[in-house]
Amino acid sequence: MNLYPQIKYLLKKEIVLEWRSKYALNGILLYVVSTVFVCYLSFRTTPPLVWNALFWIIMLFAAINAISKSFVQESKGRLLYYYQIASPQAIIIAKIIYNMLLMILMSVIALFFYSIVFQNNVGDKLLYFGAVMLGAISFSSVFTMISAIASKANNNGTLMAILSFPVIIPVIILIIKLSKNAMDGLDRSVSLDEIGVLTAINLIVITVSLLLFPYLWRD
Amino acid sequence: MSNNWWKITASVFVLFSVVAGLLLKVPTLPILHESIRNLYFHVPMWFAMIVIYTVAVVNSIRYLQTNNEKYDLIAVESVNTGLVFGFVGLLSGMIWANFTWGSPWPNDPKLNSAAIATLMYLAYTVLRSSLDEEQKRAKISAIYNIFSFPVMVVLLFVLPRLTDSLHPGNGGNPGFGAYDLDSNMRFVFYPAVLGWIGIAVWIMNIRFRIRKLENKRNQI
Numbered sequence: 001m002n003l004y005p006q007i008k009y010l011l012k013k014e015i016v017l018e019w020r021s022k023y024a025l026n027g028i029l030l031y032v033v034s035t036v037f038v039c040y041l042s043f044r045t046t047p048p049l050v051w052n053a054l055f056w057i058i059m060l061f062a063a064i065n066a067i068s069k070s071f072v073q074e075s076k077g078r079l080l081y082y083y084q085i086a087s088p089q090a091i092i093i094a095k096i097i098y099n100m101l102l103m104i105l106m107s108v109i110a111l112f113f114y115s116i117v118f119q120n121n122v123g124d125k126l127l128y129f130g131a132v133m134l135g136a137i138s139f140s141s142v143f144t145m146i147s148a149i150a151s152k153a154n155n156n157g158t159l160m161a162i163l164s165f166p167v168i169i170p171v172i173i174l175i176i177k178l179s180k181n182a183m184d185g186l187d188r189s190v191s192l193d194e195i196g197v198l199t200a201i202n203l204i205v206i207t208v209s210l211l212l213f214p215y216l217w218r219d
Numbered sequence: 220m221s222n223n224w225w226k227i228t229a230s231v232f233v234l235f236s237v238v239a240g241l242l243l244k245v246p247t248l249p250i251l252h253e254s255i256r257n258l259y260f261h262v263p264m265w266f267a268m269i270v271i272y273t274v275a276v277v278n279s280i281r282y283l284q285t286n287n288e289k290y291d292l293i294a295v296e297s298v299n300t301g302l303v304f305g306f307v308g309l310l311s312g313m314i315w316a317n318f319t320w321g322s323p324w325p326n327d328p329k330l331n332s333a334a335i336a337t338l339m340y341l342a343y344t345v346l347r348s349s350l351d352e353e354q355k356r357a358k359i360s361a362i363y364n365i366f367s368f369p370v371m372v373v374l375l376f377v378l379p380r381l382t383d384s385l386h387p388g389n390g391g392n393p394g395f396g397a398y399d400l401d402s403n404m405r406f407v408f409y410p411a412v413l414g415w416i417g418i419a420v421w422i423m424n425i426r427f428r429i430r431k432l433e434n435k436r437n438q439i
Contacts, residue, residue, distance in 0.1 A: 146366075149359060149366070153350050162342045163342050165342075166339035166370075170378055194381070204370075205369075205370070208366055215283050
């Protein structure tokens with residue numbers, strides 16, 4: 001079978017499964033909203049620098065929680081079945097795309113709720129929104145492969161965090177700088193460097209995941 | 220003997236760099252003064268670390284291709300050796316920074332990047348210890364090693380160049396070659412780099428052979 005229809009079917013399956021139970025979606029949304037609320041109750045008002053950093057820390061932990069489920073949820077039998085009918089590349093691409101959609105949805109809601117609760121002036125709203133989208137996409141492309149690696153090792157929770165933090169830190173540094181530029185309303189040409197490097201990191205990570213996943217799924 | 224020429228060369232180079240590095244004349248510069256001699260010891264550590272991590276990732280790729288346990292052992296011992304060089308590099312840098320920049324950990328992107336890269340390889344060792352079955356451990360840790368290597372390259376070579384740094388050659392600062400590395404210093408610096416790379420490969424080689432012997436003994 002061709003790669004493209006496989007991806008389409010797998011993606012549809014992911015979305016349908018999620019839509020039936022709505023467990024991950026609701027759980028993650030509630031997690032984000034309550035974390036934002038806890039932060040609001042403990043900070044009340046924040047200077048702009050803290051506002052930005054706090055948002056990304058909330059997003060980071062929400063992303064780890066959301067994406068670490070992506071391979072653990074599947075039962076062993078079901079995984080075996082996928083490997084019979086689909087190519088490993090199709091599985092990892094479908095997972096990455098699904099996680100991207102989930103993260104984009106989640107970060108839009110988080111950003112909306114966060115900016116209602118915390119009053120703050122963002123200079124360049126469109127660029128900030130773009131930075132949030134880029135961050136959501138980068139998180140999901142990095143964490144999908146890490147969660148696949150962590151799911152193969154037994155004790156999942158801590159391992160996922162340990163493995164993903166060093167890999168995600170360069171992304172976080174760039175994202176925080178990019179969104180800070182957007183907050184200060186700097187000219188967009190200043191941020192081109194960060195956008196370029198982030199896109200390059202995403203491309204590299206996705207390519208490496210595609211190359212490595214076929215070795216990973218076989219037990 | 221014919222295979223050992225590089226070990227002898229590396230030892231001679233390192234010995235030479237220690238003796239000549241402490242005795243030869245160095246340019247008198249403000250702030251740096253005599254601490255400029257640390258260049259012969261601090262910088263080669265990073266060269267050796269990068270080379271030995273590259274050896275690790277190459278052997279991880281070879282492991283995935285061949286499933287030969289030998290390559291996995293080379294990869295893990297390379298990472299262990301690289302960690303030692305990374306720690307020594309951080310330590311020598313901290314001592315140097317304390318004298319020239321006023322504090323052992325100034326907020327400098329290169330320092331942070333080096334520390335994060337070290338964390339990444341510590342995570343690799345934790346991942347290994349969490350898996351019991353040998354083949355599974357070899358495969359999964361090889362995959363993580365290959366996955367994190369490009370990120371480490373971005374961390375060490377791209378990010379520091381985007382921001383201001385106290386290190387020479389970053390963020391608009393002129394590089395070493397511009398004014399403070401005269402021919403006298405090059406004469407010591409290049410052998411030091413080659414020598415320490417050789418020593419790193421030698422350490423890795425010995426540790427790999429010890430591992431192989433241990434594995435053989437445990438099999439009986």
